[in-house]
Amino acid sequence: MKLMTCPINGTRPISEFAYWGEIRPVPDADTCSDAQWADYVFNRNGAPGVKKEWWCHTPSNTWFIAERDTEKDKVLRTWLHGDDK
Amino acid sequence: MNAPLRISPLHDVQVSHAARWTQAEGMQTPASFGADDAAKLVLAGIGDLSFRRRAGVKGAGAANWLNALGIATPPRHNSFLHMDDGTLVARLGTTEYLIEDAPGGTHADRISAATPGERIYPVPRFDAALLIAGTRAPELLRQTCAFDFDRLLPDGQALAMTSMAGVGITVLALDGPAGPHFRLWCDGTWGGYLWATLVEVAGDLGGGAVGLDALGSLAGQHNDASPWRHANN
Numbered sequence: 001m002k003l004m005t006c007p008i009n010g011t012r013p014i015s016e017f018a019y020w021g022e023i024r025p026v027p028d029a030d031t032c033s034d035a036q037w038a039d040y041v042f043n044r045n046g047a048p049g050v051k052k053e054w055w056c057h058t059p060s061n062t063w064f065i066a067e068r069d070t071e072k073d074k075v076l077r078t079w080l081h082g083d084d085k
Numbered sequence: 086m087n088a089p090l091r092i093s094p095l096h097d098v099q100v101s102h103a104a105r106w107t108q109a110e111g112m113q114t115p116a117s118f119g120a121d122d123a124a125k126l127v128l129a130g131i132g133d134l135s136f137r138r139r140a141g142v143k144g145a146g147a148a149n150w151l152n153a154l155g156i157a158t159p160p161r162h163n164s165f166l167h168m169d170d171g172t173l174v175a176r177l178g179t180t181e182y183l184i185e186d187a188p189g190g191t192h193a194d195r196i197s198a199a200t201p202g203e204r205i206y207p208v209p210r211f212d213a214a215l216l217i218a219g220t221r222a223p224e225l226l227r228q229t230c231a232f233d234f235d236r237l238l239p240d241g242q243a244l245a246m247t248s249m250a251g252v253g254i255t256v257l258a259l260d261g262p263a264g265p266h267f268r269l270w271c272d273g274t275w276g277g278y279l280w281a282t283l284v285e286v287a288g289d290l291g292g293g294a295v296g297l298d299a300l301g302s303l304a305g306q307h308n309d310a311s312p313w314r315h316a317n318n
């Protein structure tokens with residue numbers, strides 16, 4: 001069974017979680033070019049590597065950030081937004 | 086009996102199974118599913134406590150607001166407490182609370198009627214609320230949920246939010262006259278499916294659906310003189 005650790009609810013089966021995409025910096029819509037904005041809206045980085053992603057523990061609706069190595073499919077750590085400062 | 090004012094989220098799925106109905110807290114609920122309710126409860130009984138009145142609130146100011154209304158709040162996240170009057174207060178995550186009245190209690194109505202202040206958000210609760218009891222209840226839980234229920238010791242006052250038969254639930258363990266039993270809540274729209282699934286699995290274990298009469302003190306918990314009994318008489 002594949003497992004993930006929610007910062008609030010602890011280690012649970014991956015079926016209790018929903019993936020919500022990689023955290024990506026939003027370009028300033030007032031100053032960026034159309035090409036930069038289109039790249040942000042339409043393109044995703046599919047290259048394997050260590051990425052920060054939004055995940056949600058669905059039974060409790062707890063949103064958190066997971067650092068995951070998408071090449072090895074290994075979760076390195078998880079934390080609540082704001083707790084990594 | 087007066088016409089019920091509240092409809093249980095389990096009513097449609099229970100209507101063809103119930104042998105006798107009663108009214109509890111203004112909600113029509115099965116008093117009995119058959120003559121063997123008590124025997125089922127000993128092995129793996131599924132009770133329906135959806136009639137209990139409850140309210141929810143969340144936000145950074147929720148705890149202080151509840152305290153000002155005279156409602157105690159658990160200090161740890163994912164834990165619960167019983168107030169002296171039997172009211173169950175569950176802390177879901179960090180800043181969300183579920184308050185479930187004991188029979189005849191008025192906290193839920195007072196919370197719903199009060200005006201919340203800043204950073205306090207009411208959470209409407211239309212839960213299906215179930216009770217699982219019996220000597221084979223742990224077996225039933227293992228068949229329907231990946232969570233390790235041994236971590237929910239009744240004296241630990243811990244609760245868990247997990248997935249059971251694919252449905253998101255909140256669950257906690259309580260001590261009863263015949264050993265630990267489990268209370269769980271899920272969104273009412275999933276309640277019929279979850280109830281039917283649990284009853285089917287319990288049936289394989291010699292148990293099944295149990296009406297309010299057989300639940301007895303388990304339905305009232307801290308208050309055995311449950312007002313719902315007056316409606317039944």
